Amino acid sequence: xxxxxxxxxxxxxxxxxxxxxxxxxxxxxxxxxxxxxxxxxxxxxxxxxxxxxxxxxxxxxxxxxxxxxxxxxxxxxxxxxxxxxxxxxxxxxxxxxxxxxxxxxxxxxxxxxxxxxxxxxxxxxxxxxxxxxxxxxxxxxxxxxxxxxxxxxxxxxxxxxxxxxxxxxxxxxxxxxxxxxxxxxxxxxxxxxxxxxxxxxxxxxxxxxxxxxxxxxxxxxxxxxxxxxxxxxxxxxxxxxxxxxxxxxxxxxxxxxxxxxxxxxxxxxxxxxxxxxxxxxxxxxxxxxxxxxxxxxxxxxxxxxxxxxxxxxxxxxxxxxxxxxxxxxxxxxxxxxxxxxxxxxxxxxxxxxxxxxxxxxxxxxxxxxxxxxxxxxxxxxxxxxxxxxxxxxxxxxxxxxxxxxxxxxxxxxxxxxxxxxxxxxxxxxxxxxxxxxxxxxxxxxxxxxxxxxxxxxxxxxxxxxxxxxxxxxxxxxxxxxxxxxxxxxxxxxxxxxxxxxxxxxxxxxxxxxxxxxxxxxxxxxxxxxxxxxxxxxxxxxxxxxxxxxxxxxxxxxxxxxxxxxxxxxxxxxxxxxxxxxxxxxxxxxxxxxxxxxxxxxxxxxxxxxxxxxxxxxxxxxxxxxxxxxxxxxxxxxxxxxxxxxxxxxxxxxxxxxxxxxxxxxxxxxxxxxxxxxxxxxxxxxxxxxxxxxxxxxxxxxxxxxxxxxxxxxxxxxxxxxxxxxxx
Ligand code: ADP
Ligand code: MG
Numbered sequence: 001x002x003x004x005x006x007x008x009x010x011x012x013x014x015x016x017x018x019x020x021x022x023x024x025x026x027x028x029x030x031x032x033x034x035x036x037x038x039x040x041x042x043x044x045x046x047x048x049x050x051x052x053x054x055x056x057x058x059x060x061x062x063x064x065x066x067x068x069x070x071x072x073x074x075x076x077x078x079x080x081x082x083x084x085x086x087x088x089x090x091x092x093x094x095x096x097x098x099x100x101x102x103x104x105x106x107x108x109x110x111x112x113x114x115x116x117x118x119x120x121x122x123x124x125x126x127x128x129x130x131x132x133x134x135x136x137x138x139x140x141x142x143x144x145x146x147x148x149x150x151x152x153x154x155x156x157x158x159x160x161x162x163x164x165x166x167x168x169x170x171x172x173x174x175x176x177x178x179x180x181x182x183x184x185x186x187x188x189x190x191x192x193x194x195x196x197x198x199x200x201x202x203x204x205x206x207x208x209x210x211x212x213x214x215x216x217x218x219x220x221x222x223x224x225x226x227x228x229x230x231x232x233x234x235x236x237x238x239x240x241x242x243x244x245x246x247x248x249x250x251x252x253x254x255x256x257x258x259x260x261x262x263x264x265x266x267x268x269x270x271x272x273x274x275x276x277x278x279x280x281x282x283x284x285x286x287x288x289x290x291x292x293x294x295x296x297x298x299x300x301x302x303x304x305x306x307x308x309x310x311x312x313x314x315x316x317x318x319x320x321x322x323x324x325x326x327x328x329x330x331x332x333x334x335x336x337x338x339x340x341x342x343x344x345x346x347x348x349x350x351x352x353x354x355x356x357x358x359x360x361x362x363x364x365x366x367x368x369x370x371x372x373x374x375x376x377x378x379x380x381x382x383x384x385x386x387x388x389x390x391x392x393x394x395x396x397x398x399x400x401x402x403x404x405x406x407x408x409x410x411x412x413x414x415x416x417x418x419x420x421x422x423x424x425x426x427x428x429x430x431x432x433x434x435x436x437x438x439x440x441x442x443x444x445x446x447x448x449x450x451x452x453x454x455x456x457x458x459x460x461x462x463x464x465x466x467x468x469x470x471x472x473x474x475x476x477x478x479x480x481x482x483x484x485x486x487x488x489x490x491x492x493x494x495x496x497x498x499x500x501x502x503x504x505x506x507x508x509x510x511x512x513x514x515x516x517x518x519x520x521x522x523x524x525x526x527x528x529x530x531x532x533x534x535x536x537x538x539x540x541x542x543x544x545x546x547x548x549x550x551x552x553x554x555x556x557x558x559x560x561x562x563x564x565x566x567x568x569x570x571x572x573x574x575x576x577x578x579x580x581x582x583x584x585x586x587x588x589x590x591x592x593x594x595x596x597x598x599x600x601x602x603x604x605x606x607x608x609x610x611x612x613x614x615x616x617x618x619x620x621x622x623x624x625x626x627x628x629x630x631x632x633x634x635x636x637x638x639x640x641x642x643x644x645x646x647x648x649x650x651x652x653x654x655x656x657x658x659x660x661x662x663x664x665x666x667x668x669x670x671x672x673x674x675x676x677x678x679x680x681x682x683x684x685x686x687x688x689x690x691x692x693x694x695x696x697x698x699x700x701x702x703x704x705x706x707x708x709x710x711x712x713x714x715x716x717x718x719x720x721x722x723x724x725x726x727x
Contacts, residue, residue, distance in 0.1 A: 056129030264519030
């Protein structure tokens with residue numbers, strides 16, 4: 001059997017994920033390996049699959065006792081015999097397992113690091129053939145890491161005493177250079193095959209939300225998105241967790257809480273309710289998540305700001321382990337940031353550490369205020385260079401709100417700061433710009449500076465947005481003092497001299513209290529499948545999960561069931577071709593699912609072959625490339641080819657009309673044939689628009705729109721511009 005057949009037979013997958021094949025081959029050549037892959041990258045498979053090829057056993061050292069049972073149950077489901085040894089077991093249970101290990105019953109044995117160097121275990125292992133030691137979460141060996149575990153340092157001693165020395169495979173999702181170096185040194189890896197995959201998670205849709213009313217936003221979101229699927233909401237404090245649980249339950253959402261202050265039994269029950277899909281949403285502090293492998297979390301919402309970028313990446317990264325499209329929303333709040341700063345200031349720590357914490361927090365603040373691509377912002381934090389500047393698949397890239405030139409506004413802000421001798425914070429600068437009659441302003445004579453009142457027509461929040469955005473772009477620096485002060489930077493001159501232009505989203509600058517983002521719904525799922533059948537299959541899965549007392553995802557992942565609901569498999573061969581159906585799973589559940597599919601198709605009088613072909617066509621279109629925007633444009637173009645109107649395409653594709661126009665523009669740029677005049681019904685309108693453009697040019701759309709009758713929309717103007725190839 002080669003590794004591809006093994007992948008197929010046990011896991012039901014047909015392709016390896018990035019890095020897996022290389023690492024597995026390394027292990028099978030008896031080399032040491034080091035895999036650095038993001039959450040959801042598929043690290044476990046890298047040691048689980050080789051274990052069935054190797055003689056003897058694979059020992060897996062994992063810090064997460066709570067995960068061991070799940071992993072072992074999952075392996076047994078796939079037909080790979082496995083066991084675990086940790087403190088959750090009774091003495092005689094452990095004895096029984098040790099006996100079974102001796103009798104070569106298992107391929108994989110999970111063990112807590114604390115047990116390795118006990119006399120009992122060391123004596124026991126002498127007579128056992130250990131071919132591979134897999135060290136999961138290997139960064140726990142580093143003191144610099146956030147999860148340092150002293151017992152990890154003892155691992156090499158254990159390994160070196162085994163004769164002959166087994167090969168060692170280490171895995172981590174932490175890519176920091178110092179930590180990687182430490183892992184190699186401290187674990188004493190011998191010339192390891194090293195594989196570091198990218199940290200991009202293409203299936204995650206990142207978004208920053210700025211809203212005046214977070215709770216209303218949440219209600220709206222939860223009632224419109226992923227209404228049947230799981231999600232996590234992170235809050236900063238236990239109190240917020242509890243009050244949000246109460247409020248959401250009251251509104252009829254299926255919700256449980258999780259935080260460190262809870263009775264541990266309740267906490268455990270809540271966690272299981274979430275994992276077994278008995279509750280839809282878990283509301284938690286950052287205590288929740290380590291050791292949770294639930295693959296089908298469809299959204300992670302940060303109701304409060306996380307501590308820093310690294311924490312955010314990790315917490316948000318718990319969405320979409322299964323590679324299906326998922327949503328990561330960060331709710332921005334300036335007051336949360338002030339709180340974080342306060343915490344940093346009031347904890348005793350060295351100055352350097354404080355500086356680092358400030359810097360990390362600042363990166364997150366910048367993330368919230370940037371107009372640039374959010375995905376790139378995250379990747380840059382981890383030192384990854386991106387190929388494209390825009391991913392076209394995050395809140396910022398898809399935000400098609402109008403950009404306006406705010407260079408002049410930026411100049412006013414900077415000169416005001418200069419006039420104030422760079423001695424004041426954001427609030428005072430805004431008060432002066434707005435010409436506030438505030439006592440403090442008048443009392444300090446700030447109404448005498450020449451920039452007093454020069455931006456009185458702007459809203460507070462609009463001005464704040466401009467300043468925040470300038471901070472995030474490095475044109476203003478904010479000091480990390482107790483009373484943070486705005487300072488000019490060496491880049492400020494570019495704006496003051498007009499060498500660089502500043503742009504920002506119009507609606508954020510004009511924003512009073514609510515943002516237009518109140519309405520949320522994200523793009524359609526990439527798969528086309530029979531939704532009703534999908535739900536029936538889910539019910540079947542739920543009943544199996546209940547009988548066997550394993551989480552539903554261990555029976556089949558959502559993605560696997562979607563595959564069934566798209567493909568209507570009719571026999572063993574077809575069932576095995578579905579991603580995620582391996583031999584053992586077929587044996588256990590295949591017939592049940594095939595029967596359900598057939599009776600459903602009969603009842604609904606569905607021609608299975610036809611329906612299948614339809615779905616596959618759509619799906620292939622969607623999956624043509626890994627890049628989500630590719631299929632997005634292609635799908636829009638398909639609708640265009642069917643002769644639909646702009647409105648119909650927008651409804652059909654679930655996007656706004658401006659977005660559809662953008663898609664079509666992209667298609668044209670790629671060389672697809674496009675006849676814009678189809679969307680312009682009224683030649684009179686077109687002429688009016690062209691006349692105005694002739695007179696005033698088309699640098700900005702707003703002045704054009706202002707000079708035209710009310711009934712001519714921005715869409716009309718864009719269409720005319722594109723049709724006449726003016727841009
Ligand atoms: P990590 O430990 O790197 O965070 P896991 O090992 O938990 O990730 O794997 C994440 C998910 O990816 C799991 O649900 C697993 O079944 C799935 N997976 C792993 N390898 C593959 C593959 N080759 N094809 C499809 N899915 C895979
Ligand atoms: Mg893992």
